[in-house]
Amino acid sequence: MPAVSLIDASRIITESCVQSGAEVFVGYPITPTNLVYSYSFERFPVALPAPDEITTLQWMSGFSSVGKFPVTATSFPGYALMLESINMAFMMELPMLIILSQRLGPSTGSATTGAQGDLLLLRSSISGGFPIPVFCPSSFEDAWFLTHKAIETSFKLRCPVVLLTSKEMVMTNKSFDTGELVPLKKLYWTAPDEMEKYQSYYTNGKMVPDFIPLGNNQHQVRINASTHDYTGLIRKTTPAAMQNTKRLYEKVIQQAKDFTFYEFQDSDKHDILLVSYDITAEAVRESFNLLHAKQKNVSYLIVKTLIPVANEISEIVSSFQKVFIIEENLTGLLAELYFGNNIPKNIFRINKIGEMINPQEIVEEILN
Amino acid sequence: MLNTQSLPYCPGCGHRIANQNLDKAILQRQIKSLDIIVVSDIGCCGLIDGVVDCHTIHGLHGRSCALAIGVALGLNDETKHVIAIQGDGGATIGLQHLLEAARRNVNMTLIVLNNLVYGMTGGQISGLSAERFKAERVPEEKDVPFFDLVKLSYSAGAAFSARVVGKGKYEEVINEAIATKGFSMVEIVGLCTPYGLTKMKELGELGYEEIILKNERNCFESKRIEKVSLFEKVSKIESQFQIHLEKPYKIVLAGSAGEGIQSAADILAKTAMRCGLNATKKGEYPITVGTGFSIGEIIWSENPILYSGIEKPDLVIITSQDGYAMMKGRYPEIECIMIDSSISNELVSPKIITGDYRRLAGGKGATMCAIADWLRKEKIVPIDALIKCVSTLKYKEEIMKAITLV
Numbered sequence: 001m002p003a004v005s006l007i008d009a010s011r012i013i014t015e016s017c018v019q020s021g022a023e024v025f026v027g028y029p030i031t032p033t034n035l036v037y038s039y040s041f042e043r044f045p046v047a048l049p050a051p052d053e054i055t056t057l058q059w060m061s062g063f064s065s066v067g068k069f070p071v072t073a074t075s076f077p078g079y080a081l082m083l084e085s086i087n088m089a090f091m092m093e094l095p096m097l098i099i100l101s102q103r104l105g106p107s108t109g110s111a112t113t114g115a116q117g118d119l120l121l122l123r124s125s126i127s128g129g130f131p132i133p134v135f136c137p138s139s140f141e142d143a144w145f146l147t148h149k150a151i152e153t154s155f156k157l158r159c160p161v162v163l164l165t166s167k168e169m170v171m172t173n174k175s176f177d178t179g180e181l182v183p184l185k186k187l188y189w190t191a192p193d194e195m196e197k198y199q200s201y202y203t204n205g206k207m208v209p210d211f212i213p214l215g216n217n218q219h220q221v222r223i224n225a226s227t228h229d230y231t232g233l234i235r236k237t238t239p240a241a242m243q244n245t246k247r248l249y250e251k252v253i254q255q256a257k258d259f260t261f262y263e264f265q266d267s268d269k270h271d272i273l274l275v276s277y278d279i280t281a282e283a284v285r286e287s288f289n290l291l292h293a294k295q296k297n298v299s300y301l302i303v304k305t306l307i308p309v310a311n312e313i314s315e316i317v318s319s320f321q322k323v324f325i326i327e328e329n330l331t332g333l334l335a336e337l338y339f340g341n342n343i344p345k346n347i348f349r350i351n352k353i354g355e356m357i358n359p360q361e362i363v364e365e366i367l368n
Numbered sequence: 369m370l371n372t373q374s375l376p377y378c379p380g381c382g383h384r385i386a387n388q389n390l391d392k393a394i395l396q397r398q399i400k401s402l403d404i405i406v407v408s409d410i411g412c413c414g415l416i417d418g419v420v421d422c423h424t425i426h427g428l429h430g431r432s433c434a435l436a437i438g439v440a441l442g443l444n445d446e447t448k449h450v451i452a453i454q455g456d457g458g459a460t461i462g463l464q465h466l467l468e469a470a471r472r473n474v475n476m477t478l479i480v481l482n483n484l485v486y487g488m489t490g491g492q493i494s495g496l497s498a499e500r501f502k503a504e505r506v507p508e509e510k511d512v513p514f515f516d517l518v519k520l521s522y523s524a525g526a527a528f529s530a531r532v533v534g535k536g537k538y539e540e541v542i543n544e545a546i547a548t549k550g551f552s553m554v555e556i557v558g559l560c561t562p563y564g565l566t567k568m569k570e571l572g573e574l575g576y577e578e579i580i581l582k583n584e585r586n587c588f589e590s591k592r593i594e595k596v597s598l599f600e601k602v603s604k605i606e607s608q609f610q611i612h613l614e615k616p617y618k619i620v621l622a623g624s625a626g627e628g629i630q631s632a633a634d635i636l637a638k639t640a641m642r643c644g645l646n647a648t649k650k651g652e653y654p655i656t657v658g659t660g661f662s663i664g665e666i667i668w669s670e671n672p673i674l675y676s677g678i679e680k681p682d683l684v685i686i687t688s689q690d691g692y693a694m695m696k697g698r699y700p701e702i703e704c705i706m707i708d709s710s711i712s713n714e715l716v717s718p719k720i721i722t723g724d725y726r727r728l729a730g731g732k733g734a735t736m737c738a739i740a741d742w743l744r745k746e747k748i749v750p751i752d753a754l755i756k757c758v759s760t761l762k763y764k765e766e767i768m769k770a771i772t773l774v
Contacts, residue, residue, distance in 0.1 A: 001727060006637050006638055007599075011638070015599060024442070024590075039598055042598060042601070046591075052464065055434050055465060055468065058435045058438055061427070062437060062443075111655045117430050118451040146514070157544065168677075172650045173634070174648045174673070175605075175648075178599045182432045185645070214405055214439060224424075224426045265680045282677075286675040307672075355677075357673075
């Protein structure tokens with residue numbers, strides 16, 4: 001057996017950020033992302049303690065506007081404070097990564113108790129229903145690779161991206177061989193081809209405009225959080241401004257297939273499907289083994305790109321006769337994301353709050 | 369800097385004069401347009417970004433100062449001039465940002481255009497409105513003083529803090545602010561002809577003091593420091609002992625915060641790793657750090673551990689009343705309980721071992737003492753694996769003492 005370390009996913013996520021090209025960490029410590037905060041000060045080339053979460057997002061946006069990729073880590077109370085500024089960064093088309101570790105709510109709830117309660121908040125973070133990509137690791141390997149993919153997607157889409165985790169996912173230690181992790185490529189902005197004139201949000205037929213940093217010596221850059229057209233200047237509802245606003249939705253949706261990740265263990269017989277994400281995926285994988293040991297044929301789907309919901313996810317879910325959606329929350333937020341308030345009769349929810357859902361509970365639900 | 373003389377402000381507006389003075393100051397300093405980044409936000413003051421030929425970034429109400437801090441620290445370039453502009457409403461929303469910029473002495477300039485009112489929403493008073501001005505409009509507020517931004521900025525550490533009452537010519541003050549290395553703040557008290565004051569004379573009677581205050585300080589820079597990989601900072605554990613586990617072994621440590629429960633759980637996980645096993649370690653505790661219970665859950669397994677929770681422990685070690693209280697009713701079945709003799713136990717298990725762990729090793733050593741007692745009795749893994757693990761610790765003496773007491 002190779003030499004292994006006892007480590008947590010916070011360490012892996014932080015290391016992945018820096019190896020993927022993130023240069024700046026800005027944050028305000030909050031449980032349960034305090035480990036990411038601490039590690040970030042040990043690792044990032046630039047790390048700044050902000051006095052609050054609004055300031056955090058503003059400083060990050062400033063860094064991002066000059067071409068430095070920023071990262072922060074928070075949980076619901078901090079994310080709530082960041083919300084308006086995340087909308088700003090979305091509108092300005094500034095890439096950044098927000099690591100959100102879920103804990104038991106509502107409100108400050110119980111900071112040291114895990115939960116999966118923030119999914120619908122994330123889906124509705126942007127006024128107007130615009131999606132921000134949400135990635136969700138369900139293992140240490142995911143913590144490494146998905147963090148990289150989240151940053152890559154943020155660059156490609158010029159869009160803030162969320163890495164959704166939860167208390168046990170980022171704080172539980174495991175024996176792990178970091179030597180097994182795939183090498184990562186450092187990501188950075190590439191200068192666009194020489195151009196006579198640059199207009200900050202002109203896309204030239206593409207979905208995402210070229211990026212030139214604020215403060216450069218060649219072209220004037222105009223970045224704007226208010227409704228604007230390709231010039232970056234405030235406009236009301238002119239056709240060009242509305243076209244630009246719609247593009248912010250389309251650029252994410254149209255490219256969703258490129259950044260949709262999931263783990264699908266298909267048993268061939270499309271009878272029963274277990275669906276989950278984040279920490280609950282651990283219990284689903286074990287319950288899958290337990291059920292197969294009892295000759296019960298089930299499949300599972302661990303969703304790793306939660307937002308936007310790609311067609312292939314919907315197709316997998318709809319191809320099963322019975323679907324169990326398993327989440328550590330009261331009412332089933334992923335089920336609501338997929339089906340709204342009218343949950344079809346073949347969709348069953350397994351939910352719990354205040355403690356982890358264990359594999360035996362899933363097995364019992366399936367067998368009953 | 370201004371690309372037009374046709375400025376988008378109401379006739380007589382103080383913002384127009386402020387824009388012109390800013391433009392003159394930049395001309396005097398011969399700063400190239402692309403060396404200027406104007407950071408604006410919501411309010412009439414934010415209209416500036418449409419009439420300048422420099423870089424612009426237009427953000428949220430009250431946040432231009434914070435956004436400018438990010439831009440300035442990101443650029444970290446003395447040849448670039450980051451100029452944030454906000455109104456009196458924005459200044460109170462973002463007062464924290466002004467104080468933070470001053471405290472750090474970030475290399476940037478903040479210009480606050482104080483026209484006494486919220487112009488875009490109908491002329492409501494602001495936190496910078498003078499008492500005499502408020503008395504006529506909102507008498508309940510007449511005794512509430514305005515925020516003295518200059519004194520706040522100065523006392524928070526800004527290199528340059530100034531107020532001008534917006535008459536015609538004050539470009540020298542702006543010029544000096546821009547030339548300052550560090551954080552400079554200029555509050556410009558001006559007219560708002562539709563909603564505020566319309567006459568310069570009235571403006572001069574409100575008690576705003578024209579003042580310049582300076583601090584001699586180094587400015588804050590966001591220095592880039594290359595650091596080593598986080599993976600290099602954790603120890604790699606080689607398998608040195610061979611053992612066989614028929615099934616995963618699940619251990620719960622229950623004690624009090626501050627008594628080394630999480631450290632003991634860490635040691636137990638690493639002990640298993642020295643025996644070639646997979647291990648997980650999960651902690652549970654209240655948000656308080658030094659009081660209340662502390663629980664560590666450890667799983668050992670020959671196979672990869674998919675699920676890190678414990679529903680049916682093989683062993684529960686309880687070394688304090690806090691830990692005992694958390695164990696009551698928590699598990700339907702426990703294979704073995706080791707419990708300190710000071711605790712009156714009502715928990716049921718086929719095997720209960722009682723020891724004087726707290727008396728022998730004190731609160732901080734009790735759990736490690738119990739672990740050593742258990743390993744010597746049950747021999748699930750060699751005690752030498754535990755000793756080897758403890759021997760690598762930085763503060764090993766006390767722990768080593770605790771594990772040799774029984």
